[in-house]
Amino acid sequence: MALRIHLDDSTSRNGPLRVLPGTHTLGVLSDDSIHQFAAKIPHVDCCVERGDVVAMKPLIVHFSSKLEIDAKRRILHIEYAATLNVAEGLRLRTV
Numbered sequence: 001m002a003l004r005i006h007l008d009d010s011t012s013r014n015g016p017l018r019v020l021p022g023t024h025t026l027g028v029l030s031d032d033s034i035h036q037f038a039a040k041i042p043h044v045d046c047c048v049e050r051g052d053v054v055a056m057k058p059l060i061v062h063f064s065s066k067l068e069i070d071a072k073r074r075i076l077h078i079e080y081a082a083t084l085n086v087a088e089g090l091r092l093r094t095v
Helices: 031-040
Strands: 002-006 017-019 044-046 053-056 062-064 075-079 085-087
Touching: none
Parallel strands: none
Antiparallel strands: 002 053, 002 075, 017 044, 017 062
């Protein structure tokens, strides 16, 4: 589980997080698979206000769009896992 605590508003114009719904159930995807799903599945913008929290599965296909305005989009991203091994061939790194 990943929690994204927004320190600034996230609007459609300041590069919000975009996700492809349902892709978290598909496991670790290759770059080619990600591009194929991105062409078929409409993305969803995660627009939230400062102080809001977005909870997501880290394996969901996600990306940020480009900034259209000069505005901050700071977030605190925290991942929780029962084990460092997230999926076959995918391991969290500790610092």
